[in-house]
Amino acid sequence: MLADFGYGVLVVTFILALYSVIIAINGERNKSAQMVESARRAQLLTFPLLSVAAGVLLYELITSNFNVSFVYEVTSRSMPTYLKVTAWWGGQSGSLLFWAWLLSAFTSAVTLRKWDRDREFLPWVIVVSSITLAFFLSMNIFFENPFARFWQTVQGIDAFTFKPAGGVPFAPQDGNGLNPLLRHPGMVIHPPTLYLGFVAYVIPFAFAIAALVTGRTDDRWTRLTRRWSLWAWLFLSLGLVLGGRWAYDVLGWGGYWGWDPVEIAAFMPWLTGTAFLHSVMIQEHKGMLKHWNMILIMLTYSLVIFGTFLTRSGVLSSVHSFAQSAIGPMFFGFIGATFITSVALLIWRWPELKSETEMKSMLSREAFFLLNNLLFLSVLVVCFWGVIFPLISELFTGQKVTVGPPFYERANTPLFGAMMALMGIAPLSAWGKSTLLTLGRAIWKPTIPALFVPVLAYFAGYTNWVALIGFFLVAFVIFVTLYDTVRSAQARQRAQKENFFTALGRLAGRNRRRYGGYLIHISMMLMAIGILGIELFQTETQGTISQGESLQLAGYTVEYKDVATWPDQGAGVQYTRSAVDVFKDGEYLGELNPRIDFYFDSQQTMTIPGQRSTLQDDLYILLVDWQPVSSVGATFKIYHNPLVNWLWVGSLLFIAGMFFAAWPDKDPSLRPVRASKQVTQTSAAD
Amino acid sequence: MKKIFWIVTLILVLSGLVTATVFAQGSTPTDDEVNAIAKDLFCPVCENTPLDVCPTDACKEWREEIRGMLAEGKSEEEIKQHFVDYYGARVLSEPPRTGFNWLIYVVPPIVIVAGVFVLFRAFRAWSQPSETEADTGEDEDAPEIDDGYVARMEEELKKRN
Numbered sequence: 001m002l003a004d005f006g007y008g009v010l011v012v013t014f015i016l017a018l019y020s021v022i023i024a025i026n027g028e029r030n031k032s033a034q035m036v037e038s039a040r041r042a043q044l045l046t047f048p049l050l051s052v053a054a055g056v057l058l059y060e061l062i063t064s065n066f067n068v069s070f071v072y073e074v075t076s077r078s079m080p081t082y083l084k085v086t087a088w089w090g091g092q093s094g095s096l097l098f099w100a101w102l103l104s105a106f107t108s109a110v111t112l113r114k115w116d117r118d119r120e121f122l123p124w125v126i127v128v129s130s131i132t133l134a135f136f137l138s139m140n141i142f143f144e145n146p147f148a149r150f151w152q153t154v155q156g157i158d159a160f161t162f163k164p165a166g167g168v169p170f171a172p173q174d175g176n177g178l179n180p181l182l183r184h185p186g187m188v189i190h191p192p193t194l195y196l197g198f199v200a201y202v203i204p205f206a207f208a209i210a211a212l213v214t215g216r217t218d219d220r221w222t223r224l225t226r227r228w229s230l231w232a233w234l235f236l237s238l239g240l241v242l243g244g245r246w247a248y249d250v251l252g253w254g255g256y257w258g259w260d261p262v263e264i265a266a267f268m269p270w271l272t273g274t275a276f277l278h279s280v281m282i283q284e285h286k287g288m289l290k291h292w293n294m295i296l297i298m299l300t301y302s303l304v305i306f307g308t309f310l311t312r313s314g315v316l317s318s319v320h321s322f323a324q325s326a327i328g329p330m331f332f333g334f335i336g337a338t339f340i341t342s343v344a345l346l347i348w349r350w351p352e353l354k355s356e357t358e359m360k361s362m363l364s365r366e367a368f369f370l371l372n373n374l375l376f377l378s379v380l381v382v383c384f385w386g387v388i389f390p391l392i393s394e395l396f397t398g399q400k401v402t403v404g405p406p407f408y409e410r411a412n413t414p415l416f417g418a419m420m421a422l423m424g425i426a427p428l429s430a431w432g433k434s435t436l437l438t439l440g441r442a443i444w445k446p447t448i449p450a451l452f453v454p455v456l457a458y459f460a461g462y463t464n465w466v467a468l469i470g471f472f473l474v475a476f477v478i479f480v481t482l483y484d485t486v487r488s489a490q491a492r493q494r495a496q497k498e499n500f501f502t503a504l505g506r507l508a509g510r511n512r513r514r515y516g517g518y519l520i521h522i523s524m525m526l527m528a529i530g531i532l533g534i535e536l537f538q539t540e541t542q543g544t545i546s547q548g549e550s551l552q553l554a555g556y557t558v559e560y561k562d563v564a565t566w567p568d569q570g571a572g573v574q575y576t577r578s579a580v581d582v583f584k585d586g587e588y589l590g591e592l593n594p595r596i597d598f599y600f601d602s603q604q605t606m607t608i609p610g611q612r613s614t615l616q617d618d619l620y621i622l623l624v625d626w627q628p629v630s631s632v633g634a635t636f637k638i639y640h641n642p643l644v645n646w647l648w649v650g651s652l653l654f655i656a657g658m659f660f661a662a663w664p665d666k667d668p669s670l671r672p673v674r675a676s677k678q679v680t681q682t683s684a685a686d
Numbered sequence: 687m688k689k690i691f692w693i694v695t696l697i698l699v700l701s702g703l704v705t706a707t708v709f710a711q712g713s714t715p716t717d718d719e720v721n722a723i724a725k726d727l728f729c730p731v732c733e734n735t736p737l738d739v740c741p742t743d744a745c746k747e748w749r750e751e752i753r754g755m756l757a758e759g760k761s762e763e764e765i766k767q768h769f770v771d772y773y774g775a776r777v778l779s780e781p782p783r784t785g786f787n788w789l790i791y792v793v794p795p796i797v798i799v800a801g802v803f804v805l806f807r808a809f810r811a812w813s814q815p816s817e818t819e820a821d822t823g824e825d826e827d828a829p830e831i832d833d834g835y836v837a838r839m840e841e842e843l844k845k846r847n
Binding site: 252253254258260261355362367370371374377378381382385386389390392393396397399400401402403404405406407411540541542543544605607624635637 | 718774789808
């Protein structure tokens with residue numbers, strides 16, 4: 001019964017979202033502030049309503065009401081309560097509701113802000129966000145109802161939203177249980193962070209569309225949504241990093257990123273989002289690239305919807321599963337319709353969005369930002385094409401193909417290299433005009449020590465030439481960035497007669513975006529060290545050994561000591577835990593415990609590696625197989641992943657840099673100005 | 687002369703046969719040798735999981751099949767071809783460079799080169815012939831924000847009136 005109530009709330013919210021769209025457009029057309037206000041209030045009401053619906057779903061999940069088919073699919077009695085809560089986003093229908101709930105929260109936050117300025121944006125922001133909300137709710141209501149219940153009829157047992165003729169409610173004894181892969185703490189926070197990023201991008205998009213419709217050709221929309229796009233980017237990045245760490249710890253293939261379509265689906269909006277983050281700065285500084293920023297945010301929005309869809313459905317694996325999935329065509333229809341509408345709007349406003357200044361030099365900051373955009377979009381092209389090509393191939397030739405890591409790695413490596421080079425050069429170039437001379441003068445000093453790094457790396461045994469170029473670029477970017485920061489701090493120190501660290505602190509504090517960006521660049525370089533290490537120097541071995549025997553890899557000796565297996569009925573898991581001793585060059589380093597967890601409810605196994613991590617390398621041991629009675633004991637797979645932990649160190653710095661850049665401070669451009677207030681008041685009065 | 691040739695050939699063939707049988711009987715290919723090939727293969731069931739790390743039983747059997755073929759002395763290419771013949775090109779980690787599949791390799795470079803071209807054209811269009819104006823601005827955020835702000839205020843006021 002409660003489930004039906006939850007469904008009813010969804011329907012009401014859906015109607016309310018449609019109402020706010022229609023009334024906002026009407027209000028704008030009739031210049032009726034009252035109607036717009038009504039639309040705003042309807043929009044505001046969606047959040048408490050969806051919170052009620054979410055509360056109902058959570059209640060069903062926690063109380064294990066397996067009459068609700070979603071609860072049956074994603075939980076089981078043996079799961080702890082916190083996992084039952086996180087199971088909310090462990091399945092398709094629940095995660096669609098989660099998305100809608102987040103969107104209504106964000107839109108409410110936006111509509112609650114003071115709208116005494118820029119009030120002309122308001123109706124259109126409501127329209128865009130409410131259309132998006134209505135779309136997601138319609139998916140829940142018509143196709144993927146999280147509140148559908150099991151009914152027993154003469155035909156058998158099936159899930160229905162409404163009671164079928166002669167149906168008797170049916171509740172299975174126990175549920176399927178959440179996919180064990182999703183029971184990791186990383187998986188508990190990874191999807192919500194990713195979704196926070198996804199959903200937050202709807203807001204800048206809504207403002208962009210509002211700016212197009214109202215004909216505001218300035219950069220007001222980017223300024224108003226600067227924090228939104230920064231936070232969206234922060235969460236999206238965080239989601240990607242957490243996803244990588246989760247894969248490394250749980251999936252048991254010794255890597256963090258496999259160029260899987262689902263990963264790429266989350267990576268693509270990040271690419272356009274990152275390009276957007278850079279190119280809005282050109283618009284703010286120079287009044288250029290207005291069209292381009294519009295295109296970037298439109299692409300980001302479409303890719304966010306695309307990504308949401310992909311991460312939960314797996315439809316890309318084949319044309320058939322796409323056609324079979326009810327929501328697939330709907331999603332594509334929605335993405336197509338919104339994209340075409342926004343592009344049409346952009347074309348309509350095209351002449352009014354002319355640049356205010358011209359490009360003066362190919363070496364200026366704005367020119368480098370354009371190159372940066374080109375590179376990000378190039379990676380996007382590679383990724384997008386790689387993801388959809390199997391579908392295209394199947395559609396046209398009937399032949400299925402796999403586009404795996406070798407394709408992406410070969411195509412993207414040079415692009416990533418060029419990005420790194422740009423990261424070093426671009427921050428030193430001036431807005432407007434730079435010459436080779438001014439640029440060279442700024443760069444040569446940090447370049448010289450950077451040249452020593454690949455030499456040292458070569459003698460340390462990293463002889464791969466791609467790695468050497470990579471290490472040079474890493475050093476180059478870090479040195480250039482530090483050099484520039486120190487130089488600016490010294491300049492301030494002289495001018496303001498402060499001590500160096502005060503000068504540095506104040507300099508960074510006043511230019512959060514710039515120095516937060518610098519921190520992020522440096523963190524990217526640390527991550528690059530890890531990526532170069534694992535991608536180019538990973539080694540592995542596998543072997544079946546009996547107790548007391550050992551395997552050797554990269555100077556390490558792994559000796560098999562013991563294995564034990566026991567069931568944990570409460571948790572519904574059969575644990576198989578091995579013990580191995582690790583030695584390096586004869587020295588005992590400690591014991592590791594790779595294990596296999598078998599989940600009874602879902603009949604799935606998880607391979608949890610035993611890891612020994614240092615900044616130099618990771619020893620990553622998997623228990624592949626074991627025989628309880630045979631003399632040949634167990635099969636282990638061992639990976640040696642040099643430098644990989646720099647990836648995680650870099651990630652931590654990355655997060656710090658993002659918080660530094662995005663942390664709210666007083667933004668002079670957003671401070672209310674008396675003159676503008678009067679203007680708005682008069683306009684509201686008529 | 688002819689006799690010597692035949693004797694040498696016979697010895698070579700015999701020794702070849704002997705070593706071949708020794709290889710086939712004496713050394714089972716190691717897991718590492720199997721994985722080196724399995725790494726580049728994808729079974730049709732486990733989407734996007736390379737064969738060398740896939741934990742399912744079906745994939746275990748595939749790996750044993752590879753081991754068997756290695757023991758028979760088949761080359762990496764032959765083994766991969768065997769799986770392609772049975773299950774189609776999807777078992778390879780990349781589409782083979784034939785026919786329609788060429789599109790996967792040529793489309794991204796074409797689009798990227800087109801992007802470079804468009805960008806270059808845009809640069810040319812933007813570039814002013816006079817390059818005398820000097821701008822040394824390192825990072826002078828504030829004044830520019832103010833300039834833009836005043837301009838927008840004026841614009842807004844104009845619109846309102």
